[in-house]
Amino acid sequence: MALVVQKYGGTSVANIDRIRRVAQRVAKTFDQGNDVVVILSAMAGVTDGLIELAHKAAEEPAKRELDVLLATGEQTTAALLAMMLQGMGYQAQSLLGHQAEVVTDCDYGNARILEIGAKRLHQLIEKHTIVVVAGFQGYDIKGNITTLGRGGSDTSAVAIAAATKADVCEIYTDVDGIYTADPNICPKARKLKTISYDEMLNMASLGAKVLQIRSVGFAKKYDIPVHVRSSFNEEEGTMVVNEDSGMEQLVVSGVTLDKKQARVTITKVPDQPGIAAKIFSPISEAGIIVDMIIQNTRQGGQTDMTFTVPKIDFKRTMEIAGKVADRIGAEEVLGDTNIGMVSVIGVGMKNHAGVASVMFNTLARENINIIMIGTSEIRISCVIEEKYTELAVRVLHTAFGLDADE
Amino acid sequence: MALVVQKYGGTSVANIDRIRRVAQRVAKTFDQGNDVVVILSAMAGVTDGLIELAHKAAEEPAKRELDVLLATGEQTTAALLAMMLQGMGYQAQSLLGHQAEVVTDCDYGNARILEIGAKRLHQLIEKHTIVVVAGFQGYDIKGNITTLGRGGSDTSAVAIAAATKADVCEIYTDVDGIYTADPNICPKARKLKTISYDEMLNMASLGAKVLQIRSVGFAKKYDIPVHVRSSFNEEEGTMVVNEDSGMEQLVVSGVTLDKKQARVTITKVPDQPGIAAKIFSPISEAGIIVDMIIQNTRQGGQTDMTFTVPKIDFKRTMEIAGKVADRIGAEEVLGDTNIGMVSVIGVGMKNHAGVASVMFNTLARENINIIMIGTSEIRISCVIEEKYTELAVRVLHTAFGLDADE
Structure with missing residues (x-):
């Protein structure tokens, strides 16, 4: 029983x-x-x-x-x-x-x-x-x-x-289960x-x-x-x-899409210890959840700091970031709401090299420019222009062998 | 405070x-x-x-x-x-x-x-x-x-x-308070x-x-x-x-009407100890609430037993009473749903004689026949034909000096 x-x-x-x-x-x-x-x-x-x-x-x-x-x-x-x-x-x-x-x-x-x-x-x-x-x-x-x-x-x-x-x-x-992608975007998605x-x-x-x-x-x-x-x-x-419990042997289990994020970049941030805390503390105190953060080193002890926040918090974030930029002596704050994040996810990635390069090559083949890249142990996410996101999901779904049999 | x-x-x-x-x-x-x-x-x-x-x-x-x-x-x-x-x-x-x-x-x-x-x-x-x-x-x-x-x-x-x-x-x-009678029946009713x-x-x-x-x-x-x-x-x-807390000095405070009762009479019930229990136990076991009970002595050790029950329980009560009548050797069971109960209520009654006779005389003057009478310390109730109930409320209201000033 x-x-x-x-x-x-x-x-x-x-x-x-x-x-x-x-x-x-x-x-x-x-x-x-x-x-x-x-x-x-x-x-x-x-x-x-x-x-x-x-x-x-x-x-x-x-x-x-x-x-x-x-x-x-x-x-x-x-x-x-x-x-x-x-x-x-x-x-x-x-x-x-x-x-x-x-x-x-x-x-x-x-x-x-x-x-x-x-x-x-x-x-x-x-x-x-x-x-x-x-x-x-x-x-x-x-x-x-x-x-x-x-x-x-x-x-x-x-x-x-x-x-x-x-x-x-x-x-x-x-819905009748978890799919390899949203079937509304990717008709070849199949149930896992x-x-x-x-x-x-x-x-x-x-x-x-x-x-x-x-x-x-x-x-x-x-x-x-x-x-x-x-x-x-x-x-x-x-x-x-x-x-460990007898799962399907897939390298990538799904391709997902998130269009609810917006991108914020603070340029020429003085590259010194504690600067990240100075930027992100006031944002988190405002109850805004930051997802992806990318920091590029530039010449002359300055760096660009790029991050994503929910679109509904974009305006507030830009205001806060503007004040922070003034305080820390950064150059300017740029923002973009026309972005989307496409991710491939799979525990199989841990043991497979080359997932990232398949992803980047597949997007390049469609002339889709990658704006930001973030990775975790079982996920690779790319921020791209919003208008390309559905196409990106479909081509990645095919590239990783997830398409349902005809 | x-x-x-x-x-x-x-x-x-x-x-x-x-x-x-x-x-x-x-x-x-x-x-x-x-x-x-x-x-x-x-x-x-x-x-x-x-x-x-x-x-x-x-x-x-x-x-x-x-x-x-x-x-x-x-x-x-x-x-x-x-x-x-x-x-x-x-x-x-x-x-x-x-x-x-x-x-x-x-x-x-x-x-x-x-x-x-x-x-x-x-x-x-x-x-x-x-x-x-x-x-x-x-x-x-x-x-x-x-x-x-x-x-x-x-x-x-x-x-x-x-x-x-x-x-x-x-x-x-x-509603804005308790009235001496239902204003829908008695337009001269007033708020207490x-x-x-x-x-x-x-x-x-x-x-x-x-x-x-x-x-x-x-x-x-x-x-x-x-x-x-x-x-x-x-x-x-x-x-x-x-x-005791400084109330109005009224003999009767209100006249009420209950049209939801029906009358049941079992005739020629053998008048012996325990007979009431034999009649009312099966009725109460059926979850039926008996309100008024009247017992009249008749000749030859027989009595008529009359009581009221809610109209919605009338049919069930008649069935139960029929079986009980057979068992105890009573004559027959009579029922009537065309009745209403008119009551006058007042703590002043305790110290005033003559309330009952005013009530009976008032009803008699309108040729309203009283079918049953029940009393308590502060209440006198009369069961009468249903068609006379509204009239009864109005004449009693006037007789006990409850009418609102013009």
Whole structure:
């Protein structure tokens, strides 16, 4: 008898009929001889509706109260599924964040799970009761309701899978797995059977928005196999697993695209110790997340500092950078929002030389100029002109042998 | 500095604009130098909508899960009001049932409050924070969410007023107080300045649905003055108080009407010890609430037993009574749904003879036949033909000097 944790996203529980399909799927898994813990999101659109309502109540709604409001969304679906399963003759019970003992820090709206008590969860599982946990929510040590940020139910699911020592954590969503590239951009993209936690971490942060990134970190830490699959069909999806556990032997597993970054360059920065801190401290204090940073040495003890920030923070960043440039005696600040970042990702890279040169040659063959380059152990990213990004994804996908068979 | 508990019903928080008016009223009370605890209902219609949703999920929704679902209604309004007050520059915080430590029994859907810890409430009040408590909800000792039944927010409010030793509990509703009769039936009805707990208990159970009856019991037990008033104007409403505290000197405070009862008569019941138990035990075991019971002695050791039950339970009651009649050797079972009960209520009755004869004479003068009579210390009720009930209310209202001045 296995313990299966299943998480269903907002589109999978968007209305009563869809919740009924979820109930049937849960029941089927139980009937196959498994214990089942279900984690639910709010009905699609409900969370956005509540946020809209909050903004009618106050210009900047207090974060603690916003979490109290938002938590009702998952409370609703959890209660509905539990009563539906009971109506079908199954033992079932809903648990809210505090009842499932999901303890978080008190960073309202973006809380992190500190621990999961799971005492009540264990008691219910022992009695073979199907437990339906409201995702996305927890509580801090003072008993205040917290929420885990966009996609937080994924993290709820993986954390609860870890706390209950589940055999697998299934994430049901409206896509049927992880693809080698975005099929809307690259028609030859194909579904991966497996992907490693580290690859997924790189994919998620680069725009393949299937799993909340924190959930992947949790899964990696506790070695929980995560099965990403569609709630609308019975097909196997993609297993996110430890890279040692019999994965496909691919050098590159995916090509991703991020068009949400903008580039900022500060020219003729005096090249002296501590200068990077002087530039990036005020930016991070403004809550702006810097992704890629490139520093080129120039003549005469001066350097150019180039970095990327989210496009929505571009204007603020330019203002801050302007002040910093004056203070440190740099020449000028240049910016560009017409860029995109194309990345190839794969744990296979660790043991394969030449991935970078294949990437650069492929882009050169299409006359695509590379503006910035950044690399990590399992990723190579190139910043290029925005208008070339879709083309770049397609040619790289082909170059690394990822195209689906005709 | 006084501590004021204010409860706002569903129509008072029906949408964002109305909640804003509530916020302004709360703020005004606070600005006048009071500490304020607010108890809210769900937006009008929301609870019914959720019940409908639950019945789409399951034919007979599990009661525990239904309470989890329904509790979201008050959670929503409490969070919205708290963030609105904060947006207006006030210190405010929402508390859910379990956070306000509203401990109940585990009779889901109709739970009774056992105690209120109120530790956190006290801490917040000491800091002059406006506390917004989600009404209608509590939790049992196992940590399950419970709800207090229709109108339960009234009881939440009075119980919290008792736990915090509040100076007054204000119930804001869509009527502006307690009237001597239903103004829709009796145009000359007038608003009472004061009414005693006991009168209110009798009024509530007889159809003047302004306060949940349990809340009045609570108020009486802890001697909490309850001010029933309109959320749509600034007028004083009706104070529900201890009968010794300077009330108006009326013999009769109100005339009420209950058309929801039906009459059942079992004829020629053998008049022997234990016969009443044999008749009423199977009825109460079926969950049917018997209101009035009249027993007339007849010749030959036989008696007629007449009683009233809610009209919705009439058919079931007739079936049960039929079986009981066979078993105990009674003659037959007669029933009548075309009845209504008219009552006059007043603590002044205790010290005034002749109230009953005024009532009977007044009805006789209009040729209204009295089918059953029941009395208590502060109430006289007559069951009459349904078609005469409105007329009866009006003539009794005049006879007891309750008519408003022209």
